[in-house]
Amino acid sequence: MTSLAPLSRAACIGGGVIGGGWIARFLLAGIDVKVFDPHPEAQRIVGEVLANAERAYGLLTNAPLPPRGRLTFCASLREAVTDAEWIQESVPERLDLKRRVLGEIDAAAPAGALIGSSTSGLLPSDLQAELTHPERLFVAHPYNPVYLLPLVEIVGGTATAPATIERAKAVLDAIGMKGVVIAREIEAFVGDRLLEALWREALWLIKDDICDVETLDDVIRYSFGLRWAQMGLFQTYRIAGGEAGMRHFLAQFGPCLKWPWTKLTDVVDLDDALVEKIGAQSDAQAAGLSIREMERIRDENLVGIVQALKAGRGGEGWGAGKLLADFEQRLLAQASPPETPDLSAPLALVETRVSPAWIDYNGHMTEHRYLQVFGDTTDALLRLIGVDLAYVEAGHSYYTVETHIRHLDEAKLGEELRSTCQIIAADEKRIHVFHRLFAGAPAREVATAEQMLLHVDTKAGRAAPAPGTVLARLRPIADAHARLDVPPEAGRSIGRKREPVIA
Incomplete structure (x- = not known):
């Protein structure tokens, strides 16, 4: 069985939380990955992320995965990208740094290579402004953990070729991901715009002592977080409108948006006292669990949700569960005869x-x-x-x-x-x-x-x-x-003793 994707070689520049997730996603799809990350602990960090990813896939699916791709750590960026078909940049979120790194990638990459940036908010037009071949650069913004959460926001800049977007979607689809194309570039795209609004409100609630971090997380994970996991926002609110649907919901709850409830336009001052307050509450909430232990717990929970969604709708699957079911069918179809x-x-x-x-x-x-x-x-x-x-x-x-x-x-x-x-x-x-x-x-x-x-x-x-x-x-x-001996254990009932052997 070969690679799932219409490519066999990828390069990942940066192997941190997001970069490591991309490495695992590519490798487990049978794609060879070359990595460049100057961090002295890069190999250890990537190895631990990959171990967690393999464990999660063992929980997620029984479909026959292709042989794991070959992982190679390179001494230079040029060595990593020289024969890559997809290059994923995941360096820290600084425009000057990303422009420099993407410029080096652009100069060394093969002419037909796709170049994706994991930026969570920078405009692709700003990233590609100084490139020689800007038409192959696009934003491929994933969500952590990349190896489990299937969504990738695909955002093209003013110079990005439409064919680049289509090729990126095809690759993501082949490795079990959901590439959604954002029609117009905007800072922070769609997902992070929504998350930032929630994050801003959450910081005020902690600062004003309305609740602590554990209470706030409980409110999310025991209520609307479960709804969002399988239906999103608008479909959830459509149901909330009852038989009259979305129009009734908007008519009933739309006026509330004008009430002075929110602090979305008022930025909290993250001074040392508030940072320490949140940090101490977060430490208490973690109860001594290491980051790797928390990642494994997170992965098990996500696998359980996705597996439940796969069994939903009478076995047809729903949302991310249907995506997994379709992915598994391709895995089975591509398995060696x-x-x-x-x-x-x-x-x-x-x-x-x-x-x-x-x-x-x-x-x-x-x-x-x-x-x-x-x-x-x-x-x-x-x-x-x-x-x-x-x-x-x-x-x-x-x-x-x-x-x-x-x-x-x-x-x-x-x-x-x-x-x-x-x-x-x-x-x-x-x-x-x-x-x-x-x-x-x-x-x-x-x-x-x-x-x-x-x-x-x-x-x-x-x-x-x-x-x-x-x-x-x-x-x-x-x-x-029929010419073989029938196993002597065949036909035994539970607890029945072995029959004595007659010489």
Whole structure:
């Protein structure tokens, strides 16, 4: 499986919070990334961000990601960008610094390279003013963490070519992101304009002792933050208008905007006392958690929200969840086709590794992850016989109607996992399979799973014979496996003792 995107090489100039997120997003899409950052701790910082990103992806999706891109740290900016197809600048938010760095990038980059700036507020026209090739420069403003939050504001300057914007959108779409084009350049674009208004009000509420930082965060995360996560602002308020809709909402609540509630035009004085007040409250709120620990908690929460949105609307997905579902379908479609299997033994179908996201409080792989791996093994068998996404979308599938898992040993963090599948029996409607899961090197058996699969017509809502095209691929495997010994563990009920061996 190759890179997801219509490019294979990227360069990231700056590896801090945002730059590190871009590096992780590109690498996990199978894109090779060269990095230049003169910070002495750059490799450590990027490595920690990448570790968190890989952990988050392990929670987010079971779709087969491409092999991770190759990460290279370079001694100079020129070395990093010399063969790049997309260059992402993420240096500190100073116009003079960004202009100098972008000028160096422009001079050293290949003619066809895209150049994106992660600026959160500077105008692209100001950034490209001194470039030799300004038509390829655009703002690609992401949100932290870049590897999980899919939105990127794409903003072109006066000299940006329309083709540059279209190419940028295509790349972002291919790596599971949502590129939204802002029609006219404006300082701080759209997202940060909204955030700054909320931030300004929040600072006044803290300064005036209306609440502390934890209370303010609770107000957001337990109420409208949950609404915004899946519907945004206007769609939320449309619902608030009831059956009469948005017009009623505007008529009812519009006059409130003239009331003297807000301090949006009055800038709070961030003097030392207020900075210390906010800093102390923030320290107390963190309760000793490190930044990396907080990042992991944030990632788990975001994954949970996105996964819930993916399951929404009857499985069709909603918002960021639908974006993830569509992305996973492309991952599955681009996965390497299965090779002709060796039928003289159980099929080796899944190879993976115990990720940090799979570990329980004992440091071992948690129980439901065994079912996940066995489910992936069954899915791999089904793809092998032609039951893929297109087949399911056409209205047929195999449903698992019974599962029995035996836990024999403990799989530990980082261990390699390999699962095999043996078909015990098959007919026009059913497939009876027996899986074994092995961990570590040398491999030891850690679990088995026995499953019964039933072919169904999903539109009719009932069992139905599989078509000849599927049975033609299933039968040779089933016939070959009929010559294998039936696993002695097959058919065991829970708690039943092993049968004695008769010599």
